Amino acid sequence: MRPLASLRSAPVTSSAEHSEAGHSTAERDFVLAHLDDLHADLDAWLRIPSISADPAHAPDVADSAAWLAEALRRVGFPTVEIWPTPGAPAVFAEWPSADAGAPVALVYGHHDVQPVDPLELWEHPPFEPTVVEGPDGPELHARGAIDDKGNVAFHLLGMRAHLAATGRDTPAVTVKLLIEGEEESGSPHFAALLRERADRLTCDVVVVSDTGMAAHDVPSAVVAMRGLADAEITLRGPAVDLHSGSFGGAVPNPLHAMAQLLAALHDEQGRVTLPGFYDKVRPLSDRERELMARVPFDEQEWLDGPAASRVATGEEGFSTLERLGARPTAEVNGMWGGYTGPGHKTIIPAEAHAKLTFRLVSEQRPEDVGPQLRAWVEANLPAGIEAEVHTPPGGVSPCSSDLDSPAMGALLAAIAQAWDSEPSEVLYLREGGSGPEADLVEALDAPLLFLGAGLPTDRIHSPNERVLLPMLHRGAEAAAHLWRELGQMRLG
């Protein structure tokens, strides 16, 4: 997700302007006539503090599921179920199309939210939704405003607009929703849920609504997410902490060894040095690079803003956007050992530790990283140091949309109509993060589309999370268009 340098001169600041600036469609007319319903839904839902990471909020997460189930029934979904898990409940809904052979689309999202610490940095209470007039239009400030209640809520209005605009009693495609309650806690029970409920979840296409666009006036679609593998390295030197005066200079220090090891994790070109790490990384095609280069991106603005960094750096031969979305990485997330309290303690510690995560792309698989890392540590370990490499099972595979599929064509058409653009003008984004989307692809064996209304400036996971309301309005319209477009296509 990236902020952009150049914002269009005519911002979408209100539903009236929205209507006037673009082409009227029945879907848009319905959405604009019923914005109050969307706003009322959000106002109610965002007041429920469904923080899945905090056990004290478990009743709120349950309330959030119950609210969503009731809202889906109100929209008209004939099947709405709350699916318990060993953790927080998910919500499942289904509205079958009456059309014979209609494709089945499954929308993925989540109804839990991030914690709100540090509370004192919020300008408005996180669970009292507040509209603030911003430079690009009205913003709704609240925890979950976009991540992910906003993205899920626009589907409620979108489905109504689809039915009203097409004059149908059932949608043009069978629409299923699976809205989980533990995404912000790492989706610990999601893969199991997908396995257990596989018979209910069969579909022809998965529509993930948990992402966003490059900017409010840059219609775009995420087409890939990176995978994830994590690891912990423990290095052991002396059997006990030693006095650095009595032993310093003559025995191996595990902190020195850890520094040497991690300094060797990247080569001079910024490439990860694990043997075989790049074997399954497909080179970027000229078309992919051209598409990424079209994404408007002001590096200095990105550095000054969300990256909060002094320089952009990374693998040689790739742009910042390519480094972020299309290339694998190795990052040290934590490192510790020895004395870390106030003052000094003159020791050579017995152990040093580091936590690492690897982001994966194209055909890389998380289960390959463990053996690669073990071989690499073995080869780079200084004399007298023993290493233990822990790579937990699991991890996340990278996933991506098939840019040439009919479903992708439907998505581009839907976005283009909602954003007053052309399908060929919709830009492709690559998400650097990782999520349960890969589980969906693997469990449901269906192609993946991303339709989300977030912006890089939405401060997700941070104080003052917000959503630009016109983005949700366009999102609802795009959803309505998408069901129609998908219904007109013969899928895979």
Added chain:
Amino acid sequence: MRPLASLRSAPVTSSAEHSEAGHSTAERDFVLAHLDDLHADLDAWLRIPSISADPAHAPDVADSAAWLAEALRRVGFPTVEIWPTPGAPAVFAEWPSADAGAPVALVYGHHDVQPVDPLELWEHPPFEPTVVEGPDGPELHARGAIDDKGNVAFHLLGMRAHLAATGRDTPAVTVKLLIEGEEESGSPHFAALLRERADRLTCDVVVVSDTGMAAHDVPSAVVAMRGLADAEITLRGPAVDLHSGSFGGAVPNPLHAMAQLLAALHDEQGRVTLPGFYDKVRPLSDRERELMARVPFDEQEWLDGPAASRVATGEEGFSTLERLGARPTAEVNGMWGGYTGPGHKTIIPAEAHAKLTFRLVSEQRPEDVGPQLRAWVEANLPAGIEAEVHTPPGGVSPCSSDLDSPAMGALLAAIAQAWDSEPSEVLYLREGGSGPEADLVEALDAPLLFLGAGLPTDRIHSPNERVLLPMLHRGAEAAAHLWRELGQMRLG
């Protein structure tokens, strides 16, 4: 301090054998006749848990000072004073020699002890002195048995032996004692005490009794201690912790930068890379290297024992003993940053931290390390990372004995007599650690001698600290010889 491989076949196991094995002197005869006094003193003093690092034990540290003051009065010191400090009290005593122009010797030691954690690893309660028959003779087990109550206590008997053996009413040299109460807490008020009491502390030679010998049957003297400078490095990357998925691969990670920086702290030859670091390191002379090479040392036994390490390593071109005692070092004592809790948190942290200490030799000075380290960090910092280098004022200068001084001759003669050896056979040791001894040299401008009865196997600072009682017996005898020998010499 190092353990030795080969122990002499005839261990000094009792006072009787001690007497028979060597040459009888009046000093030895007196010591052997009054061992019960030394043992009774230790039994009483070691029961006082004078842990200076624990505020709850402040009354015990005061009791310890009071006990020592009373014991010194009992021996006959005409002047005994307890000197308060903002922390724990020191004990000062003085016994002027009646001889006109007699040199003045000042004994340094400390009456506080290390904490006893982990208590469950002690075979006997740390403050219930227990005699255990060991392979080399009777051992007294207790916290402080050698560090440093044992080393101070032998001076009580030593002074009585000196007077009795020489038939004098006053010692052959004016003897002062300064026994501080905060050595195990870093001697925070010691330098100030030396300044404030400078007029009382003038002396011609300082005798430090807080060290030991190479082995119970290897008469030896410490002749140098390394200095100490400490530093903390903070590296700053992004202004806030960033999501490693959204930003990983494109912004500088301070943990990577810290690893690269610390990996460059030593070159391929194991030399510290700070510019100018070795400028004031005097090369070891052939004589010094020859003297160090004579110290019996089994590297494998040292690795298997106190060093608890798999290999010996360090600066190329130097032996392990040279690396430990005669060469400067840089050690990372602690390193931390990012997420260090259970599981994983996918962040690029805003900061990384490291604590370092440098051990210094010959003419190196702690105040030079700060500028050297700052220049080095500046020169080695990756782009986009800011560094803050904190080097607290103070530190410890290296210190050493003048091997050619008359005082050194007196010390060698005293040790040789007590250990049934020859002065030329007394080996020189270099202590890798650092202590307030450098403050003494600087404040009192007097040459330094080390007379201590510890052994590398005494487990100081660890559970089951002990002293080999015959070492204390010989220490008392050596002290008695030393006052006589020093009185026969014209100093400085």
